[in-house]
Amino acid sequence: MSNLRLINETTASSVSSVDITDVFSADFDIYKITINNSDITIKDYSEVRFINSSGSVISASNYDIANYELKTYTSFGELRATNQTSLPYMWYSSNETASQGSFNMWVFNPFSSSSYTFVLASNGTNFITGFGAMANKTIGVLKNTSSITGMQFFPNSGSFDNILVRTYGLRVDS
């Protein structure tokens, strides 16, 4: 059996946010998240917050991010943010079904109560009408040693028409 194991698949429609709960546990230290078929109502960035073991969404100002934007139509750009209430700029979408791409993220140490939770993301490129396409390389961290058991995705404005989130665990057999 493979050491990359599908844990959860969540589909949502017409939502301002989607919570993926109870997917992180002591079974895995490293997870892979893929988002596909996400359609958004307003052209904007989508963001991530984590959910602690009490079921609360963490919105304290403890998130840092660095995002490298690789654009087909102009010079590549850098986005940086410190002490945010979420991980912003995780992916950018137009509000046209045809042009919305996908998202791929590794999450490290979420369940640990002694470590920060880190992310490593590659945006599966999105297309911005009138401009072109953009790919991203992103790193982020929640500077908080809370035990994390889930995550929340939400657009900075508008809502998701559709979103499909898959969570995989990377098994380590001792």
Place this chain on the structure above:
Amino acid sequence: MPYGYLGQNQPNQTVNNSGVFSITDVAELQSQGKLGGSLELIESQTISSDTAQVDFTNIKGAKYDVHMLQASNIKNATDNQQFAIRMSVGGTFDTDNDYQRAIFTMSGDGGTDESRDTNINNIFFTLNQGNATNEKGNGYAYFYNLHNSSKMSFVTLQTTTINVNGQYKMNFGGGVYDQTASVDGIRIFMSNGSNIASGVFNLYGVKQ
């Protein structure tokens, strides 16, 4: 490694179960695609003599909305060339300027480049790859939404190579096939029309 589940003393358990899969259980689950990897190897192609392209034409698009291509030890027949990607619709590979790319490249000597284009007929996979002994390329690409006729098809990639100057060179970024069409094939070829000399190309579906 843990197998199955512990079925003892469960309130709704109607059949005794020791929590171990029998050979029959394994065979049945495998036939249903419910046992095994979250990566399915769809096809592997090994090139050992000059060839114009490597085509994957049975990509199981209806089954997977995320694909991964891995390329190992790939070599171009002509020096200083780009391995590139194209997609097919209805069995015909699109050679029009229906692609875009944005790739950051960097060499061991510190040279960098932003390789981008909004109107081109392929997506680069490696850039300026050499073809002398040991000048090889390796890497991977993820493909999204290939089968979905309502969406464009997107690619992210990362490659590690030796360039025409014998320098180490890495590339990462992405691209898009900016047509709303159901893609049914992936082609790897040399962007200038020269040959692929050798290499191993594996196409996986990421399990749903």
Place this chain on the structure above:
Amino acid sequence: MAGKLIQVATETVTSAVASVTLTGIDSDDVYMVAYNNLKSSVDGDAKIRVTKSGTPDTTSNYDRANKILRNDTTFSNDSGTNETFWYLEYIGDDVSEASNGIMYLFNFSNASEYSFLTMEITSSDNVNPTLKGRQGGAAHTVASASDGIQIFPNSGNITAGTFTLYKVV
């Protein structure tokens, strides 16, 4: 046909060690290294070498090229040729200091080819703290078979982390 990540080797550090070595690469398959929560007793750079028959290769044949993303200032480019190791990331033992990452290894077992890798790292150090992570790759420019990697700190010991080598089949 099923594809899998098959575990080849793993090590979880629970008490200080000078280095972590993962070996077992013995085929032309692509391999993947995943590690998390790497910490060290002394602040400094974590480094990587390839192993030949289990022994770290210390010759001057390590080339690299990486974009370093960070949250505090302009991203930087880092490159090098003919060095005796590759850089992983700056680490320490503070709660805010840890490194995590994914690396893919290519051609390691091929005695006629260089050993290549791609690298995607996400880390933080205790300067502010600062989020950092190098994205790119490297090559060991010797045509000989490598059977694994060694991760070691610039000084001191590795005090935490889980490191796993998988084969992609």
